[in-house]
Amino acid sequence: MRILIVEDSTTVSKILKHLIMQELGYQVDVAPDMSSALALLEQHQYFVVVADLNLPDASNGDIVRLVLSSYKTPCIVLTSNLDANQRREILKLGIVDYIPKDNRYSYQYVVKLIDRLYRNQYVKVLVADDSVVSRKFVRMLLEHHLFQVIEAHDGEEALAILAREPDIQLLITDYNMPNIDGVELILRIRESYNREDIAIIGLSNDNDESLSAKFIKNGADDFLQKPFVHEEFHCRVLNTLDSLDMMRNLWAKANRDYLTKAYTRRYFFTEHNAKEGELGTLSVALIDLDFFKKINDTHGHDVGDQVLIEFAQRLEKAFGANFTVARFGGEEFVVAFKGLDSTKTSTLMNKFRDQCEANPISTTAGDLSVSFSCGVATRHNESLDHTLHRADELLYQAKGAGRNQVMSQ
Numbered sequence: 001m002r003i004l005i006v007e008d009s010t011t012v013s014k015i016l017k018h019l020i021m022q023e024l025g026y027q028v029d030v031a032p033d034m035s036s037a038l039a040l041l042e043q044h045q046y047f048v049v050v051a052d053l054n055l056p057d058a059s060n061g062d063i064v065r066l067v068l069s070s071y072k073t074p075c076i077v078l079t080s081n082l083d084a085n086q087r088r089e090i091l092k093l094g095i096v097d098y099i100p101k102d103n104r105y106s107y108q109y110v111v112k113l114i115d116r117l118y119r120n121q122y123v124k125v126l127v128a129d130d131s132v133v134s135r136k137f138v139r140m141l142l143e144h145h146l147f148q149v150i151e152a153h154d155g156e157e158a159l160a161i162l163a164r165e166p167d168i169q170l171l172i173t174d175y176n177m178p179n180i181d182g183v184e185l186i187l188r189i190r191e192s193y194n195r196e197d198i199a200i201i202g203l204s205n206d207n208d209e210s211l212s213a214k215f216i217k218n219g220a221d222d223f224l225q226k227p228f229v230h231e232e233f234h235c236r237v238l239n240t241l242d243s244l245d246m247m248r249n250l251w252a253k254a255n256r257d258y259l260t261k262a263y264t265r266r267y268f269f270t271e272h273n274a275k276e277g278e279l280g281t282l283s284v285a286l287i288d289l290d291f292f293k294k295i296n297d298t299h300g301h302d303v304g305d306q307v308l309i310e311f312a313q314r315l316e317k318a319f320g321a322n323f324t325v326a327r328f329g330g331e332e333f334v335v336a337f338k339g340l341d342s343t344k345t346s347t348l349m350n351k352f353r354d355q356c357e358a359n360p361i362s363t364t365a366g367d368l369s370v371s372f373s374c375g376v377a378t379r380h381n382e383s384l385d386h387t388l389h390r391a392d393e394l395l396y397q398a399k400g401a402g403r404n405q406v407m408s409q
Contacts, residue, residue, distance in 0.1 A: 034058035155180025175204035260312035
């Protein structure tokens with residue numbers, strides 16, 4: 001990833017270059033004036049240009065206009081001073097944002113903004129609004145920040161789109177829409193999606209002072225009154241997505257194993273401890289790596305960790321898309337096969353066992369052949385604990401019978 005800084009102050013450019021390289025690891029080029037910048041723009045493709053509004057050979061944002069029109073590259077503007085008219089004019093150009101050169105936090109904000117722009121490329125945003133003009137305006141602002149934008153003309157279409165594309169991370173919805181208004185849309189979405197699944201920002205041009213509270217109390221993360229200014233919109237979106245990332249990270253720390261990233265024992269039981277009347281077919285495969293202690297004793301715990309990480313990744317790749325893979329502790333893993341009986345589960349586990357045996361795990365101590373023993377049990381009108389106990393007994397039998405095999409019941 002390559003960034004261009006166009007700035008005549010050596011001090012400012014040095015600080016920015018250091019921060020971007022240190023915190024993001026991107027390549028950074030520096031141009032002290034417009035002519036130097038044009039030469040670099042002809043040589044390289046830049047992800048973002050960070051440009052001073054006034055340069056020795058170009059004033060009044062000429063470099064910004066050129067970057068946006070001729071090179072179609074996102075531009076972050078640096079400025080020492082900006083009056084209200086200049087601010088309005090520069091925002092009309094379609095810049096990412098403008099940053100005053102006031103203090104060190106301003107430079108940190110530039111770095112944060114570049115990092116957010118990179119991540120935004122992979123973020124889908126759904127905009128629900130029956131006004132075409134309003135919808136297109138919001139879309140334009142979002143695309144300046146490189147989001148993938150999907151439009152819905154009302155609440156019903158928004159729900160249909162979410163059903164088709166569950167990886168949408170942000171919904172921006174107007175209040176007044178036919179059929180399903182914005183608040184009703186949020187209520188329906190929150191029946192299926194938690195706050196760590198999707199963030200929601202409400203919009204309205206109504207003068208009802210209670211509307212913002214109504215949105216937030218019913219599941220929105222934020223609310224904006226129309227008409228809004230560009231930078232407030234971007235700040236709200238940025239903060240909302242940062243909060244979403246934080247919630248997801250906290251959720252992952254609570255529910256993912258710190259080493260292997262497989263689900264934790266706690267998550268496994270929360271997910272599969274069936275409530276009364278909800279019992280369905282569920283098979284569990286309890287897995288134990290064969291002679292794992294020998295790997296630790298011979299090669300050290302670092303190599304043992306490498307084996308655990310790779311084995312968990314293989315389990316996730318084989319079964320994670322449809323089933324739950326968890327680490328119970330040490331070298332013990334479990335996979336919950338919802339909807340499958342023990343016969344089908346055993347077939348899948350034996351196929352996986354053959355694949356593992358045929359493909360040694362690469363470690364810093366060399367390639368290591370790793371096998372596992374497995375016990376498979378299907379729940380029959382009993383608690384999950386009891387099913388796991390039966391799987392554990394079958395695992396013990398598999399070990400007693402020579403290991404590297406699957407026992408089922």
